[in-house]
Amino acid sequence: MTQNPTLYCSTCRTTKPPLFARRAYRCVMCGKTRNLTDYRVELDQLRAMTASRPVMKVVPSTPAPLAPTTTCAWDTCENEPRSNSKYCSRNCSNRNARARHAVRKAS
Ligand SMILES: [Zn+2]
Ligand SMILES: [Zn+2]
Numbered sequence: 001m002t003q004n005p006t007l008y009c010s011t012c013r014t015t016k017p018p019l020f021a022r023r024a025y026r027c028v029m030c031g032k033t034r035n036l037t038d039y040r041v042e043l044d045q046l047r048a049m050t051a052s053r054p055v056m057k058v059v060p061s062t063p064a065p066l067a068p069t070t071t072c073a074w075d076t077c078e079n080e081p082r083s084n085s086k087y088c089s090r091n092c093s094n095r096n097a098r099a100r101h102a103v104r105k106a107s
Contacts, residue, residue, distance in 0.1 A: 004050040004051070005050070006047075006050075007046040007049075007050060008027065008043070008046070009027040009029060009030060009032060009042075009046075010042050010045065010046055011027065011030050011032050012027065012029045012030040012032075014027060014028070014029040014030070016028050016029060018039075023035065023036065024036075025039045072086070072087050072088040072089075072092050073086035073087055073092070073096060074087060074088075074092035074093075074095055074096045075096075075099075077092050079092075
């Protein structure tokens with residue numbers, strides 16, 4: 001896991017914390033100043049931005065191997081179905097039939 005860097009300035013996107021002087025925050029990189037309230041809002045926006053749009057986005061150079069497009073018709077089963085069936089096994093077929101029977105009984 002790569003952690004997103006914490007950004008402190010929406011103008012220059014520096015990761016260096018600003019200086020606090022004369023009741024204002026001054027960016028050490030671009031010199032932008034804002035008061036406490038404005039700065040809190042700015043930090044919130046920056047945080048939301050880095051959270052929703054990770055900086056270290058991993059772009060795979062090769063496509064991931066394709067998962068089997070069809071899985072067993074039984075809900076929780078991820079196995080590949082057998083060529084002559086919707087299910088991977090007799091077991092799943094039975095479980096599905098039993099579940100459907102229970103639903104029909106309940107309604
Ligand atoms: Zn700045
Ligand atoms: Zn199955």
